[in-house]
Amino acid sequence: MMNFVLFLSLCFVLGGLAVASNPSPYYGVVGLVLASIAGCGWLVSLGVSFVSLVLVMVYLGGMLVVFVYSVALAADPYPESWGDWRVVVYGVGLGLVVVAGMVVLGLFDYMSEGNTVNSTGLMSVRVDFSGVAMFYSRGAGLFLVAGWGLLLTLFVVLELVRGLSRGAIRAV
Amino acid sequence: MTSLHLSFYSAFTLSGLGLAFHRTHLISALLCLESMMLSMYVALAMWPIQTHTPSFNMIPILMLAFSACEAGTGLALLVASARTHGSDHLHNFNLLQC
Numbered sequence: 001m002m003n004f005v006l007f008l009s010l011c012f013v014l015g016g017l018a019v020a021s022n023p024s025p026y027y028g029v030v031g032l033v034l035a036s037i038a039g040c041g042w043l044v045s046l047g048v049s050f051v052s053l054v055l056v057m058v059y060l061g062g063m064l065v066v067f068v069y070s071v072a073l074a075a076d077p078y079p080e081s082w083g084d085w086r087v088v089v090y091g092v093g094l095g096l097v098v099v100a101g102m103v104v105l106g107l108f109d110y111m112s113e114g115n116t117v118n119s120t121g122l123m124s125v126r127v128d129f130s131g132v133a134m135f136y137s138r139g140a141g142l143f144l145v146a147g148w149g150l151l152l153t154l155f156v157v158l159e160l161v162r163g164l165s166r167g168a169i170r171a172v
Numbered sequence: 173m174t175s176l177h178l179s180f181y182s183a184f185t186l187s188g189l190g191l192a193f194h195r196t197h198l199i200s201a202l203l204c205l206e207s208m209m210l211s212m213y214v215a216l217a218m219w220p221i222q223t224h225t226p227s228f229n230m231i232p233i234l235m236l237a238f239s240a241c242e243a244g245t246g247l248a249l250l251v252a253s254a255r256t257h258g259s260d261h262l263h264n265f266n267l268l269q270c
């Protein structure tokens with residue numbers, strides 16, 4: 001079971017590399033979707049299923065969907081995917097930088113299994129449910145602050161895209 | 173450093189490097205920012221698992237709320253740029269160019 005978690009964490013890192021290696025945005029979103037699905041599976045394998053479901057619904061089903069149809073604004077006549085040499089060079093270069101950093105810092109010497117739920121044998125399925133439920137009882141002030149911030153962001157976005165010489169960023 | 177910690181540290185570093193380097197489109201930089209937020213979410217969600225503290229499970233969800241705010245603002249900037257300059261190419265942002 002631990003090997004599955006390691007495979008999912010590897011998929012997570014590869015998704016991040018796929019976004020960072022500068023393909024055309026149409027293909028970059030695919031890397032982000034892969035990374036978020038691998039992250040969800042990873043969190044479920046570790047036992048916390050609620051935060052994983054929140055990630056799927058809010059991040060993948062809310063934010064990434066909006067990103068996917070916003071990449072229509074980034075039209076390229078010749079989109080570069082991961083088969084182009086430019087993207088491959090970027091990806092290999094970034095991977096080498098990270099590996100070199102790990103070697104220099106000596107991180108390969110201290111690899112251990114880790115103290116997660118799988119290694120100690122506990123299944124903490126109720127940890128995340130009760131923790132998030134505390135958001136409504138003890139953390140009500142924080143909840144209201146977050147809600148106020150979200151409402152404020154709505155008006156920020158409205159102000160930024162108002163346009164026609166009355167908005168914040170328009171030349172015409 | 174466990175291998176699980178290493179994977180989200182390296183995902184964060186890769187996305188941060190991807191944000192820092194030159195690219196053609198603004199939305200590629202926004203995607204790298206989103207990838208950084210995703211790795212931070214997974215890191216914050218793994219922390220209460222390992223320390224067995226239930227009340228810290230609300231922190232990744234709070235972070236996700238503010239990350240949604242930031243993504244929305246970034247996309248609004250993208251739309252404003254596309255309306256003003258016709259595309260979201262980064263070489264259009266040359267107001268401070270000497």
